[in-house]
Amino acid sequence: MSDIYLVPGLRTPFVKAGGVYAKHSSIDLSVPLVREMAGRARPDFVVWGQVITHPDVSNIAREVVLDAGVDPTIPAFSTTLACSTSFMAAIEAGAMLGRGGAHLALVGGSESMSHVPIALKQRVADELMFLFAKDRAAAAERLARIGAGDFNLPARGWANRKSGRSMGEHTEDTVKRFAISREDQDAQALASHQGAIRGWDEGFFTDLVLPFDGVAADNLPRRDTSPEKLAGLKPAFDPANGTITAGNASPLTDGAAALWVADREGLARLGAEPTVRLVDWELAAIDYLDGDEGMLMAPARAIPRLLARHGLRFADIASWNVHEAFAAQVVANLRLAADASYRKERAGVDVDLGEFPWQHVNPHGGSIALGHPFAATGARVLSQAAKELAALPSGSRGIVSLCADGGSGTVGLLERV
Template sequence: MQRFALKTFIASGLRTPFGRGGGALADHDAISLSVPLVQAMAEKARPDLFIWGTVIPSLGWSNIGREIWLDAKLDPTVPAFSAVLACSTSMVAAFAAAGLLGGGTDLVMVGGAEVMSNPPIGLKLEASKRIVKLFRTNPGEALAALQTLTPDDLVLPVKGWANRITGRTMGDHMEETAQIWEIGRAAQDDWALKSHQRAVAGWDNGFFDDLVIALPEITRDANPRADTSAEKLASLPAAFDKSGKGSLSAGNSSPITDGAAACWVATEAGLAKLPAGTFHAELIDHEIAAVDHGIDGLLMAPSFAIPRLLARHGLRYEDIALWEIHEAFAAQVLANVAALEKPGWTRDRAGVDFDFGPFPWDRVNPNGGSVAIGHPFAATGARDLSQAVKELWAKPSGSFAVVSVCADGGHGTIALLRRP
C-alpha cells in the first residue's frame, strides 16, 4: 500500500557536529547555528520549499524558518515556514513536506535546530502585564519596575523543560515507566555503552564524514565517549529519582546538546536536482500516535505507532532490515521494545491483531543513537532520517527501515523507508 499520491523520497542531508551543553556551540542561538548548515545544504540544490523548527521558544522570532532562510542570504522567493512537535519536530517537518509535494514542489529542505545551552528567561503573565502597561503609561517607572523583579516573576528553565501539564521532566516520567516495565539499571547501562561504542566506531570508520559539516568551533560530535565503560556507567548516581529506586543516570540518558540537522524530501524529479550519489530511500508510509501519558507513559507512543504502521503493510519485525530508534533514554528504547514483544500488547493496547514475531535487536542503531550522539530536540528527527537513509544503502535493494522518535506530550512519530 502506497500512502502518497506521488512517489516520495527522503534523501540524506547534513548536520552540524552536536556539541555538549555549555560547550563549543553555546554562544549560538537556533538561527545562527542553522545558517551555515542551511547554506551548505543549499549549495547542493535549490529547494522549492523550506521547513524548519525549534522546540525551545524565543520572543526574538515567530517564523524561524523564514528568519533562517533570509539570514542565510538565500533566494527570497523560496517559501519558508516553521514546524514543531517536541522531539519529533524535524520528522513531522518531513511528513508535512511529503504532503505538500506536487504542483511544482518537488524538493523540500527540512530540519531543525536547538541550542539547549541558552534557554530563554521570560516573565510570567501577571508580571508581563504589569511591565507592559507601565511602558505604555510611564516608561521611566517601567524601567524601575524591571529592577524590582524577583524569581517569582520569571519563567525559569529550572526543571529541565518539564512537561507543562504535569510539571515533571521527561526523565521523571521515564523513571516511572522504567519501573513499571522492570527495565533495570544494568540493561540501561549496557544499551548506553553500545550506543557510545557504535557512535565512536561510526566516526572512526568515516560513516559520519559526509553527513556532518565542520564548524569553526567544532568538527566532530562532542558527546560520544571512547573512554566509557560498564564500570564507569554503573558508578554514576541516579539523575531523577534519588530515593534509592532510580535507575536513569546521566550516562544512560541523552545529554543536553546543541546542534542542527537537515534532510531532503523529494519526488523523483526532486531527486534529479540533488548531486549524483545522494543517499535516498522511498518514504512508504508514516504514523503519528498519541497516548494518554497518565496511563501508558509519556514516551511510550512508539509502541502503539510501530505495530499499526507495520500491520498496514503486512510486515513482521524481522522484515525490517534496519531500526533507527531515537534514544531519549536507554530505558525508553528498552521499554518500547518490551511492549512490542509482550504477548497480547499489540492486540489489546495498540489494537492490531497480527503476529509480528521476535524483535531483531541486532539491527538497531548500528552507528549509535541519541544517548551517545546527543539530542538537540528539533534536530533529532532529521539526524535520524539522514542516518537511517545512509545506513539503509548498505542493505540490499528493497530493504525496509523503520525510524522511530518519541516526543513529549505522549507522542510518537514513525517512518517506514524502503531502499530503491
C-alpha cells in the same frame, strides 16, 4: 501522491550544551547547513524547526533562509513537535510534493540548549505592558523591582506543562511499571556509544557532518565508557530508587541537522538517484496523565500499527533507528511492541510480529551517544537511516521511531528502492 524520497543531508557536529557552541544561536547553527545544501540545488521550500523558541524569532525557517544568503524568494515555514520536530518537517514536506509546483524540500531543525530564554511570569508581563502604555516612569520603577520570583525559571529541566514533571521523572515511571533493569539500560547506552565510535572510525559520518566553529566531529560519544563506569553513576531523577543516570540518558546538546525530501523531479535537480523512499508513517499519542506508563510510550503503539498495515513482521525490517531520549524508553517501547498482549490491548494489533531483532537497533549510535538537540534529532535520525539503507540490497526496509514530549510518537517506514 508522488513517491517521497529521502536524501541524507548535513548536520553540525553535536556538542554538549554550554560548551564550544555556547556563543551561537539556533539560527547560527542552521545557516551553514542551509547555505551549503542550497548551493547544491535550489529547494522549492524550506521547513525548519526549533523547540526552545525565542521571543524575537517568529519563524526560524525564514530567518535561516535570509541569514544564509540564499535566494530570498524561497518560501520557508516553521514546525514544532518536540523531539519529533524535524521528522514532522519531513512528513509535512513529503505531503506537499507534487502539489503547488513543489518537488524538492530542504527540511531540518536546530537547538541551542545553551541559550534558554527566561520569561517573566504572565502576571508580571501583563503588569509591565499595562504600565508602559499608561505611565513609563511607573513601568521603569516596576522594572527596577523585578526579582527572582517574577521569572519563570526552567528549574525542572523542561518539565511538561500539564504534569509539571520532567521527561526523566516520567520515564522513571516507565522503568518501575515495566521492570526495566538498570543493567538493560546501561547495556543500551553502551551499545549506543560503541556504535557511534565505530561510525566515526569507519567514516560513516564523514559526509553527513559539516564542521562548524572549529569542531569537526561530535564530542559526546565516549570511547572509554564501560559497563563498570556506567554502573557507577548515580540516579539523576530519583536519588532513592531511580535507575536513570547521566550515562543512560541523552545529554543536553547544541546542534542542527537537515535532509532533502524530494519526488523524482526533485531528485533529478539534485542529481540523485531514487534510492530511499519514505513509504508511510504513523503518528500516535497516549494519555500520559491517566496511567502509569510514563510519557514516552507512544512508539509502542505506532510501530505495530505501521508494520501491521503493511503486512510486515519485525524480521522484515533490516535497520532500526530509534531515538534514545533515555535507554529505558528504548527498551520499554521495543520490548512492549513485541509483547502480544500489550500490543493487542494498547495498539489494537492482534497479529504475530515475531521476535524483535535487537541486533539491528541503532548500528551507528543514537541520541545517548551522539546527543539530542531537540529539533535537530529527527533530521539526524532520518539522514542516518537513509544512508544505512542505501548500502543495503534493493527491497530492504527500515523503521525510524521518535518519542516526544506530550505523549507523542512518530514512526516511519523506509524502503531501499
